[in-house]
Amino acid sequence: MTTYARIIDNTIVEIPTLVDSFTIAECFPAETVALFTEVPDGTPVGATLAKDGVTWTNPPITPITPSPSPAPPQIVYPVLTPMQFYLAFKPQERIAIKTSTDPVIVEFWDTFQLAVTANAGIDPNLASIQEGLTYLSAPTEPTVAIITAERIPQILTGVAQ
């Protein structure tokens, strides 16, 4: 991955951490991207650029208090209402789920009904929800797949079909 830095008076004052799968142009406005310059990988904050314009010298003092390491990128899905979750499935998918005799899918549907009855939010971040959708896309034979794997993130985000 390319390393970018914000440089003031030939000294690196910032090395931004980019969100995985995003380019720097997708992470910052164009005017801000212009503040960053590509530098060799491993060049730390505080390094200074020599007059030759090529050589970087690391800062003379090692920071005694390490900066907190950036957290790994994460996807946190918003909690959905039962209706949002329901409408995230296509009509033919809903019909297939409701008419399925596969005990795993029946259990998935029953759990959803409990959420409807309790009018409780559905948290797409729960493993049970994500595992249930994964099973719908790759069930045990002889059950056939009801959704494709590509549909899972679409359903988890609750976008109505």
Added chain:
Amino acid sequence: MPKLSDFFSSSPSSSSATVVMYNAPLLGMGQMPFFGTGQFRIIVSGVVNFVCPPDCSRARIRVLGGGGNGYPVNGSDTGGGGGGGEFAYGVFTLTPGAVYAVTAGAAGGTSSFSNLISAVGGSPGAGYTGGNGGNNGAGGTFRAGGGNGGNAPGSYTSGSGSGGGGGAGSTLGPGGNGGNGAASGNYTNCSGSGGGGGGANSGNGLNGNGYSQPGLGGSPIPGANSLPNTMQNMYPPVVPTPRWNGDSVDGVSTMYDIGGILPGIGGGGGGQGGKGGTNGVATLSYGGVSSCYGGGGGGGGNTTVGLIGVGGRADFGGGGGGGGTTANNQGPYGLGGQGMVIIEW
């Protein structure tokens, strides 16, 4: 959750005109009014893929750059304070279901929401020179730069102190500048400099006079350079540890600004300078008294042999104070406050 009707009411009138009253709740200094459905997410010091919720087609986004670290002095020396982080906000149209890159800068880092809006972090102290406050970010409808870090006196003498950190920008305006470190004195008559006030145009930090009188933080009130000690003590200190480091906080606002999670939005005074002196114990000084958009941390005080002056540390966005000074040791430098992104819809 408040409904729109809670904020508007129609009153009977003898005339044919309809009188609409806006029952806005009282807002604290620098607080922003209720927005959208009241739902929000706060992201602090980390990079996150933000999945736009189904009911989020319009969002108010605030970004705050991280404050720069104070200069890490080595041996008998002083250091400049870090600059405060820039602040900006705007309202944007988003696409439900889309994934946006969110960057909340660490100390000195730039914060952004996708390629829509950014706020640049403050620069770290560079030797004796205080770091510049963050500016030059882009996007949004309102923008306020961070205050500059205070300068160190230029060389070590007994009793000299480091510069205070600049305050962060906020809804109130640009952050105040950190106080410059005292040039000379003696071990029993020195103290650190005050940090700049968060979001106060003139809320610069003031130096203390003697170890028994630490420097004062800048005031969040434009035109006032500092709050009296008695007033500073009225505000509970902000917890100085990362509260949601690399994490995000979701919630629904119930009143005023985002649910009261962030105290004293609008910036408080910077932290006091660290005490020094033969009998003084160097004290950590945290910027951002009662502040979300933090004031700068105070500069580290001078100490005698065996004690370590510690640069002040800021809360969100404020610059850290310069490194503390000792006769023969390295004083830990003040850390800049973290950046932050707030998404409301």
